[in-house]
Amino acid sequence: MTDRITLTGLTVTACHGVLDSEKVEPQPFIADIVLETDLRRAGASDDLNHTVSYAEIAQEAEQILSGPSVDLIETLAERIAAAALTRPTIEAVEVTIHKPQAPAGVPFHDAELGGPSVTVRREQDRQVVIACGANLGDRGATLRAAVRALDATAGLTVVRISPLFETDPVGGPEQPDYLNAVVLARSRLAPHTLLARLHEIESWHGRVREIRWGARTLDLDLIQVGDPWAGTDLTSDTDELTLPHPRAGERAFVLVPWLEVDPAATLRVGRDAESVTELAGMADESGLRPGPAWEVL
Ligand SMILES: Nc1ncnc2c1ncn2[C@@H]1O[C@H](COP(=O)(O)OP(=O)(O)OP(=O)(O)O)[C@@H](O)[C@H]1O
Ligand SMILES: Nc1nc2c(c(=O)[nH]1)N=C(CO)CN2
Structure with missing residues (x-):
């Protein structure tokens, strides 16, 4: 299905990272989430029960991002994807986590959108x-x-x-x-x-x-x-x-x-x-x- 619900730029300041300094010095983490789901039924019925509430997904992702500290942005992406896939109507989910101010020992051009990011795509099966x-x-x-x-x-x-x-x-x-x-x-x-x-x-x-x-x-x-x-x-x-x-x-x-x-x-x-x-x-x-x-x- 090519229908999608997209959430872009969900920003949370938190303490994830491998370095000791990252565990105490908060930095921004930005999530982009793409939900692949069949929207034909909701489009015809105008009924929220026939789709997925983007607010629910956003709040769930926000909780994961602001939850307990983890080392890897991969872990954050995986957890957000797994949570989204608990909904029966979501066929697949793609999650990108950006860490624009990651201490990588080199300057990134754009302090808001540059820096490393990871993307995972997970499918229902x-x-x-x-x-x-x-x-x-x-x-x-x-x-x-x-x-x-x-x-x-x-x-x-x-x-x-x-x-x-x-x-x-x-x-x-x-x-x-x-x-x-x-x-x-x-x-x-x-x-x-x-x-x-x-x-x-x-x-x-x-x-x-x-x-x-x-x-x-x-x-x-x-x-x-x-x-x-x-x-x-x-x-x-x-x-x-x-x-x-x-x-x-x-x-x-x-x-x-x-x-x-x-x-x-x-x-x-x-x-x-x-x-x-x-x-x-x-x-x-x-x-x-x-x-x-x-x-x-
Ligand atoms: N699990 C299901 N599989 C197929 N159709 C279902 C199912 N649950 C409800 N239906 C609905 O049942 C309605 C009738 O389906 P269908 O004409 O295939 O029934 P049937 O084969 O005559 O009888 P039965 O349902 O006893 O097999 C369909 O409009 C469909 O939406
Ligand atoms: N033998 C047989 N009988 C039926 C069948 C069927 O597939 N095979 N399907 C029905 C309604 O689905 C009703 N009766």
Whole structure:
């Protein structure tokens, strides 16, 4: 995403440095912070909750800069970047720390903006689980194209693709059998950006939403973002986006392919990270059969 929020010239006088004199004689430290984040939703809604408050980021950085003394400006940059990345909507952050009056034994031309600086860039990197299904048209070709489109998404890398399963439809009106698969990916993208991308790929394949659980050319569901076992997964509880996917834990057509790409997978159920193997053991697997090989599609 090329959208950015930029904070330039945040200045704090503090005692960071390797030299003993720097520990007692305050000098200015200046931070420039660039947050990479998808601003389309906030731009459309005018809602602060859909973006990141620059004031919050600035105050947090100010606290780090005026906090306990450290030796290196690298440490300050790293800490500011790590704090910014705790927000789910920030895809990446670049932090530059200037130390214009650093005692380096040489004169710098500009006492306010010259001198040494360090820049670090850190990216979000989360595991993403996406369930894919199709039961209209050339199901295999559609799923193949969808996986390609996922992998072509900037900020998302497909890591593993499960085998295809031929599955009986679960719920909804009478309809043809599905082909289902699960894709494991890594991504820096915020959950709403991921969802928007899944909808975009669905729409390229003529996906329409008329009947709940009705037949569809392509269905891409966001099952989980982050790792519940490590406590790093993201949750969301709106109709627009519910994370983890509220019905994933009982769907054999999601759980069984998921185990193929991650036998140790866990799914958040309430406060717990539950083993997907155990959940699959409780789900009704009778409607699942091996599907065609991806290679023959
Ligand atoms: N985790 C999620 N993944 C995909 N869509 C979601 C998720 N949470 C909420 N939604 C919302 O659900 C709405 C309906 O999605 P969709 O048409 O794919 O449902 P469905 O596949 O028929 O049913 P189900 O949600 O049971 O799989 C979408 O508008 C989407 O915004
Ligand atoms: N077998 C099968 N049944 C379903 C599927 C699906 O992908 N496979 N998707 C649904 C809504 O997402 C509803 N029912």
